[in-house]
Each structure stands twice: as structure tokens, then as C-alpha cells.
Amino acid sequence: MDKLIKISILFDFYGKLLSKKQYDVIDMYYNNDLSLSEIAEEMKITRQAVFDILKRAEEKLIEYEDILGLASKFYNTEKSIKDIEKLVDQIIYIGSEINEGRIIEIAQNINSTIRKILY
Amino acid sequence: MDKLIKISILFDFYGKLLSKKQYDVIDMYYNNDLSLSEIAEEMKITRQAVFDILKRAEEKLIEYEDILGLASKFYNTEKSIKDIEKLVDQIIYIGSEINEGRIIEIAQNINSTIRKILY
Structure with a gap:
């Protein structure tokens, strides 16, 4: 995958395939620029839990792009x-x-x- | 979804998100023009089973397009x-x-x- 294509672009393409929790965390982190701690407070979970959800969501977006390659194509x-x-x-x-x-x-x-x- | 966008186009976009069985059935039916009976023989399953896999695979492709809309965009x-x-x-x-x-x-x-x- 072209590394220039960033998570926020992949999120535009495949975000709707994520779980609601994953979607919200990526959205808050990449689109609304909240910190992990702010997201943790918002979602009433630990900072570590937010970090884990974020990592997994990023991995899933990259997996979708590896399989479909539609973001690179666009x-x-x-x-x-x-x-x-x-x-x-x-x-x-x-x-x-x-x-x-x-x-x-x-x-x-x-x-x-x-x-x-x-x- | 634009009805003009046919299953074979959706298959080009989202086919790799299908299970192997679904992928193969759609591929044989739409790309290689095999009949349900021919596919049944090939896969050693009943014609009805092929029909069910095909319908479910088509539904999944349409679902992906409803969620992501990338085929219409392209x-x-x-x-x-x-x-x-x-x-x-x-x-x-x-x-x-x-x-x-x-x-x-x-x-x-x-x-x-x-x-x-x-x-």
C-alpha cells in the first residue's frame, strides 16, 4: 500500500465497514483531533482501551486497502x-x-x- | 444504488471480501458464463446449493455497495x-x-x- 495514503483517507473509504466503536474512535482522533485521554473521558473507558481500539481500527482500514486497493486507485x-x-x-x-x-x-x-x- | 451497475462490476470492486466459495460461484457464473448445473457439477454440490450461494453472494456485493458506494463513484x-x-x-x-x-x-x-x- 502507498504509505502516502493516510488513515484519514482510508477512513473515508472504508470507515463504514468498522464497528461503531472503532468508527467513533477514529473519527474523534483523526477528524476531530481529540487526544487519547479526551476520547477515553468521552467514552468512559481507559486511555489504554482507546489506544487498543484505535490500533485495531487502523489495522482493519489498512487490511481493507490491502485487499481492495480502491483508495490507491482513486x-x-x-x-x-x-x-x-x-x-x-x-x-x-x-x-x-x-x-x-x-x-x-x-x-x-x-x-x-x-x-x-x-x- | 444505481441499478445499471451490475453484479459483475460490484464483483470487481468487492469480490475479494466474499468467502472463497461465494467468490468462486460468482466468478464461474458471471465471468465464465457457467450454468447453475455446471457449477454444481464442478463443485460437487446440488444445483439448489449453488443457487443459494449465488443469491447470498449477490446480496453481499449489493450490501457493500450500499454501505460504501465506491462502484457508483467510480x-x-x-x-x-x-x-x-x-x-x-x-x-x-x-x-x-x-x-x-x-x-x-x-x-x-x-x-x-x-x-x-x-x-
Whole structure:
């Protein structure tokens, strides 16, 4: 697995396959930036128990990615689409330079489609 | 779930989360086009047992998609990328018409990047 793909990204992909407890701990730790102690207090369990749940949840997310590889696939697609976005901007630039409105219009349509995919 | 997304597509996404038996039955039925009876013979179980495994496996694939929605997400992205491909072809066409090599070259780079994503 690409190490750049972090737990929070894997959580976006596979979080819903975790148990409710695992889901909540990852969510509090990675998305809401709570500390282990804060989560322990919130959930009325020990800091060690939170740590164990967190580790197990992280392992499960990594296991899902090892099996399915969908996060890497999406990540690579997204990178390629951003490359395309830059190339389209070059086309718009040249289109303006040579004053070719048809090309600018089509290129802008491409950028709208890209935005729908990425955001 | 989008009904157009068929079991074989869901199998590509989530097949590895099925049990080995479920995986094999779906694979034989959808990818190798074997009949229930042929699969039954192959696996030395009854036709009814094959049917039950197949139904349960299909349900599981649909459940995974209901929970994660990754196949639909990919499917929509792919559709948008094919739209982009057509728009890029229009740019290449106009680029040839006005004899603007820089635009053709960039547009061809976009198409290469698209091919890396799609195929």
C-alpha cells in the first residue's frame, strides 16, 4: 500500500465497514483531533482501551486497502485528473493568445467536468 | 444504488471480501458464463446449493455497495472522463483546422493521461 495514503483517507473509504466503536474512535482522533485521554473521558473507558481500539481500527482500514486497493486507485485517478486540469489551463492560455473562442469554450467545459469529479 | 451497475462490476470492486466459495460461484457464473448445473457439477454440490450461494453472494456485493458506494463513484468518474475525452477530440479537430500544433500536442497529452486512467 502507498504509505502516502493516510488513515484519514482510508477512513473515508472504508470507515463504514468498522464497528461503531472503532468508527467513533477514529473519527474523534483523526477528524476531530481529540487526544487519547479526551476520547477515553468521552467514552468512559481507559486511555489504554482507546489506544487498543484505535490500533485495531487502523489495522482493519489498512487490511481493507490491502485487499481492495480502491483508495490507491482513486488517489491515482485524482492525480491524473489534476494533471489534465493543468494541461487544459495551458490550452486555454494558448486559445486566448491566438484568440480562438471555440477552443476556450470547450476547454472551459472540460474544466467544469473536472470540477464535478474532484470537488 | 444505481441499478445499471451490475453484479459483475460490484464483483470487481468487492469480490475479494466474499468467502472463497461465494467468490468462486460468482466468478464461474458471471465471468465464465457457467450454468447453475455446471457449477454444481464442478463443485460437487446440488444445483439448489449453488443457487443459494449465488443469491447470498449477490446480496453481499449489493450490501457493500450500499454501505460504501465506491462502484457508483467510480462509474460516475469514468463517465465524466469519457465526456472529457470527447471534448478533447473536438479540441484536436479544431487545432488541426487552424493548424495550431501546440494545442494538438497538449490535447494528445491529455488523451494519453485519460487512457492511463481508463484502461
